[in-house]
Amino acid sequence: MSSGTDGLDMNSLDMNSIGLGRDITADDVVDNLSFFDDWEERYGYIIDLGKQLPPFPAALKTEDRFIRGCQSQVWLELQHDAENGCLHMAVDSDALIVRGLAAIVLAALNHKTPQQIADYDMADYFSKIDLLKHLSPTRGNGVRAMVSRIQGEANARL
């Protein structure tokens, strides 16, 4: 649980400014993706979603934030809000599509309580947006590993 950094000053990442999971919800993502019928629109949207995520300062790209099992590099920062109990998250990746997929995950899980995260039906969400193929372990993009890391952090706080 080394990435839970309660109360620590992470000065250069403003977790609250990330609108995913608050201004952009899972329902928004499902609605928007259902609109598109060609790959260019779909991936254009996914990549744009990824741009909602601020790049990590180099100091935050540490081993304990690193998500293993990815062909691309992925880092997850997770902070527990002592006031309202919510988990605030940020993700960075050197690959645009992985960053976009991470944003899709955060649209569902960010700024939520551990209970809300534990109760959330990710499989249903992913099947609605037809992104299951990105989640097969063989894709090696680490989205599955990212989701289990977040769920693990949530479960530990139930």
Add this chain to the structure above:
Amino acid sequence: MGPALAGARIDRGRARVNSLFDAETLRAEFPILGETAYGKPLVYLDNAATTQKPRAVIDALAAYYLHDNSNVHRGAHCLAERATAAFETARDDVAALLNASREEIIWTRGTTEAINLVAQSYGGSTLKPGDEVVISSLEHHANIVPWQQVCARTGATLRVIPLKAEHNGELDLATLDTLINERTRIVAVVHVSNALGIINPVQDIIARARTVGATVLVDGAQAVSHFPVDVQALDCDFYTFSAHKLFGPTGVGVLYGRRALLEAMPPYQTGGEMIEKVTFETSTWNQLPYKFEAGTPHIGGVVAFGAAVRWFRAQDRTAMAAHEADLLAYATQQARAFPGLKIIGDAPNKVAVLSFLLEGAHPNDVGTLLDQQGVAVRTGHHCTMPLMDALGIPGTVRAAFAPYNTRDDVDRLFAALEKVRRFL
């Protein structure tokens, strides 16, 4: 240059002429090439990972299970004899392919197992502290990790032939005379780099190894499908490759070993098939090659692989090679003209593999967006992480061509890349 090579020169004035080699006829033998991906015709350029299989191989696999299935070398009945004959004929076919004798051809699960066999049996029984094993910077993990592990166990040291300073992917052969020395016991090098397609000058490396009496293994996984390999002419001690990269099924590999070495080596695995006589106290080993083939082998796979080798040997290999050279030249020419594209491993002596990066784009993003357009490539480190580290890159996008690819496939690759470039 033989007549077939000359014939492959292309008339650039004609549209869509691939070469005199008839790739279209060849394509018709590969049913899977008719598949679509997301509704688009498939352009399969992941041939270094595995080649597709011609009808002859698929039929042989089905025919084996339909008509001949039985265990080999055992049953005193008709099917057992048919299965054994087909299984052993495949060994003869591979022996002929490599110019070896049949006792020197050992079936394994693939290149990986073949290298592990040599590292554990030969390396494990001969290496001592102070000994050195030499590999190269271009190795696949399959020809790194087994040596690393056997070195750790025996106290031997692993040494690595570095890349040239200009980083075009070629090995720095100037280091050979110091790297391969009187302490060197084993030299294990890749014949053709899977990540970059570069053909290593293995004959120079083998010649140097000979002067110090070192034993040589050549990892030929990416070589055998592209040019003839003669283990006698190469003068190597071990040669390894996988059936699935030579139009055959997965789960079958080949280890060629020099007879005298194989005779002297302890078994790799023990059990049925590989024994001569067993008591509870002791066992004696079967003769070559069976001494290294414990348990029931992948009989159907071996039989189908025999069909693959016969199919392959019946092709006009010179024309095939010329066609591949044309595809590489055509792809390289387009790559050089493509804005922001950097060829990784831009060396003169290559098989038909184009490894590259697009400026500012992660290789995985490029691969995903090519896939959406029906173009299958491999992206990432290609199981050569130390090579990627040495080149200072996270990975590459790799288009690896087979004889059934065409100039049209190359055009579709670059049309798709153009979309990716505008996209990212």
